[in-house]
Amino acid sequence: MQNQLKQDSQAFDFDLLVIGGGSGGVRAARLAAGHGASVAVVEQGAMGGTCVNVGCIPKKLYSYAASYAHAFAEASGFGWALSSDQHLDWPTLKDRRAAEIARLNGVYEQMLTSSGVQILHGRARLADAHTVVIGDQSVTAAHVLVATGASATLPDIPGRELVLTSDAMFDLPQVPRRLLVVGGGYIACEFASIFRTLGAEVVLVHRGTGLLSGFDDDVREFLQAELAADGVEIRFDATVQQVQSDAGRRIVALSNGQAIVTDAVFFATGRRPNTFGLGLEEVGVDLTPDGAIAVDACFQTSVPSVHAVGDVIDRVQLTPVALREATVLIDRLFGSDTLCMDYAAIPTAVFTHPNIATAGLSETQARARFERVAIYRSTFRALKHTLSGRATRTLMKLIVDADTDRVVGIHMVGEDAGEVVQGFAVAMRAGATKAQFDSTVGIHPTAAEEFVTMKTAIAEPA
Numbered sequence: 001m002q003n004q005l006k007q008d009s010q011a012f013d014f015d016l017l018v019i020g021g022g023s024g025g026v027r028a029a030r031l032a033a034g035h036g037a038s039v040a041v042v043e044q045g046a047m048g049g050t051c052v053n054v055g056c057i058p059k060k061l062y063s064y065a066a067s068y069a070h071a072f073a074e075a076s077g078f079g080w081a082l083s084s085d086q087h088l089d090w091p092t093l094k095d096r097r098a099a100e101i102a103r104l105n106g107v108y109e110q111m112l113t114s115s116g117v118q119i120l121h122g123r124a125r126l127a128d129a130h131t132v133v134i135g136d137q138s139v140t141a142a143h144v145l146v147a148t149g150a151s152a153t154l155p156d157i158p159g160r161e162l163v164l165t166s167d168a169m170f171d172l173p174q175v176p177r178r179l180l181v182v183g184g185g186y187i188a189c190e191f192a193s194i195f196r197t198l199g200a201e202v203v204l205v206h207r208g209t210g211l212l213s214g215f216d217d218d219v220r221e222f223l224q225a226e227l228a229a230d231g232v233e234i235r236f237d238a239t240v241q242q243v244q245s246d247a248g249r250r251i252v253a254l255s256n257g258q259a260i261v262t263d264a265v266f267f268a269t270g271r272r273p274n275t276f277g278l279g280l281e282e283v284g285v286d287l288t289p290d291g292a293i294a295v296d297a298c299f300q301t302s303v304p305s306v307h308a309v310g311d312v313i314d315r316v317q318l319t320p321v322a323l324r325e326a327t328v329l330i331d332r333l334f335g336s337d338t339l340c341m342d343y344a345a346i347p348t349a350v351f352t353h354p355n356i357a358t359a360g361l362s363e364t365q366a367r368a369r370f371e372r373v374a375i376y377r378s379t380f381r382a383l384k385h386t387l388s389g390r391a392t393r394t395l396m397k398l399i400v401d402a403d404t405d406r407v408v409g410i411h412m413v414g415e416d417a418g419e420v421v422q423g424f425a426v427a428m429r430a431g432a433t434k435a436q437f438d439s440t441v442g443i444h445p446t447a448a449e450e451f452v453t454m455k456t457a458i459a460e461p462a
């Protein structure tokens with residue numbers, strides 16, 4: 001089938017037509033062009049997709065902005081005498097973020113065009129297995145890649161038009177004095193933490209009994225305590241039933257009978273794959289029961305010439321996953337067909353204050369998989385905070401399969417956790433044992449050295 005498609009490509013306008021100029025789509029287009037394929041990308045909005053425009057990048061920039069609040073508070077402990085009127089000029093932050101994102105949009109466009117990729121602007125829809133319609137233009141391709149991402153969902157409650165999703169949070173007219181965050185996932189936690197640190201009074205409401213489901217329980221509890229200590233008020237076991245507007249304020253009725261008066265309501269309760277209006281079902285592309293595009297291990301849909309990667313297939317909604325899926329797909333279509341996708345031990349970070357980073361298994365997952373598990377856990381006050389005066393602490397945790405001595409889980413809550421865990425994730429993927437961690441000389445004085453100096457298991461194998 002593959003060779004057949006490759007031969008047939010002469011008959012089409014392009015070898016590959018990508019719908020969606022986000023993380024997955026742009027990576028796929030550039031790589032395919034690098035293999036000599038003729039490629040076009042259709043994008044309905046700004047180039048770069050969710051990550052660049054309303055996701056990872058602006059969020060991390062705002063997280064950096066928030067971190068200055070802590071830095072100013074800590075500075076006096078190191079002898080700095082700062083004036084007492086430090087304040088955030090929110091319009092300046094927004095303008096500078098917007099300018100940087102516009103620069104990145106241009107960089108993405110430039111990267112594509114200089115690779116020989118044609119950019120088509122507009123909303124695309126499949127007309128048949130090889131034809132995509134953009135407005136009144138019809139384009140054919142040997143392969144079509146759907147990389148249309150996902151969008152935030154809102155529950156069907158009275159007043160849903162009064163609530164915000166993450167797309168709107170970056171351009172709020174001002175930092176709200178009071179903010180209600182709804183959700184318990186990483187996006188909810190990040191925005192709660194960022195806006196709290198920027199000065200808002202934040203209440204977080206979650207229907208569950210703990211934040212960050214799926215993360216290691218120690219990490220979840222530790223972060224919850226840190227957020228609470230920072231002043232985020234957390235209310236579990238509650239959902240929002242109704243939102244009303246009253247003289248610019250929002251009155252929010254919860255399922256437990258409580259009412260919250262706030263200035264803005266932000267929902268981060270889920271993201272749905274963007275499959276609507278693409279003509280997928282009409283062309284015979286199967287969807288999963290959750291509405292994602294169903295693909296096989298090689299990212300092929302039920303229509304052999306149509307492929308899908310990234311958030312629209314709803315496996316792991318992270319940028320590096322979309323990038324890797326695109327890399328594997330293009331290697332199969334135009335390259336050596338030797339790469340494969342491995343979803344095990346994907347490292348990830350949560351940019352709360354403090355950050356979380358994690359790779360591999362949680363303790364619960366490890367205990368379900370291995371007979372004997374050893375846990376190494378350390379909490380401490382980082383050196384910086386001995387002078388800063390802040391009470392924030394760091395958590396580091398290693399999970400080891402006691403029979404093989406292999407490290408199968410690495411978790412950290414603390415400053416720059418993502419930077420630390422990314423490196424250790426390579427060692428873990430390479431099969432490093434706890435003995436090899438122990439034999440590695442630490443870098444002193446760092447928090448990271450704790451990962452190579454934790455000597456005593458806290459929970460010996462049963």
Ligand SMILES: Cc1cc2nc3c(=O)[nH]c(=O)nc-3n(C[C@H](O)[C@H](O)[C@H](O)COP(=O)(O)OP(=O)(O)OC[C@H]3O[C@@H](n4cnc5c(N)ncnc54)[C@H](O)[C@@H]3O)c2cc1C
Nearest residue numbers: 020022023024044049050055124148149310311317318319
């Ligand atoms: C608030 C937030 C924070 C995040 N933070 C992180 C993070 O810190 N780290 C991380 O790894 N991930 C993060 N993510 C997730 C990450 O942004 C996504 O996993 C990633 O962008 C998925 O890439 P994609 O290519 O699948 O889709 P996208 O990047 O969403 O790109 C899809 C593109 O397709 C376009 N499109 C859709 N339909 C059509 C159509 N019919 N015609 C033409 N164009 C179309 C869209 O306009 C969009 O540009 C975050 C997401 C959000 C919302």
